Amino acid sequence: MKVVLTSSGESLDSPLDPRFGRAQKFILFDTDNNEHQVVDNSQNLNAAQGAGIQAAQNVSRLNAEYVITGHCGPKAFRTLQAAGIKVIVGVEGTVAEVIEKFKAGKLTPTEASDVEGHWI
Secondary structure: OEEEEEEOOOOOOOEEOOEOOOOOEEEEEEOOOOEEEEEEOHHHHOOOOOHHHHHHHHHHOOOOOEEEOOEOOHHHHHHHHHOOOEEEOOOOOEHHHHHHHHHOOOOOOOOOOOOOOOOO
């Protein structure tokens, strides 16, 4: 299963980025083979608007089944939901710690965004 995690850096030891649309990086993690790939999100980091929607569209192209992040706004959430991607919010720690929590079944998808639009 492919999972996208927002990250403040390029390694699994990096802290989870609390923002979805303006995350520095995305880490695409495959739970079947424990391999990961770093995906740059710099085009959305400083976007005037539409960062969440654009980031959600980019994530959907990665064929991820889940997104794990600190917070996700309403437009990004709806875009991810429309692509069939489950969203888990309210998560903290390093990317590696979060992956372990996910694999252990300790994280639950949310039914709605947890911040208002244009949250930075």
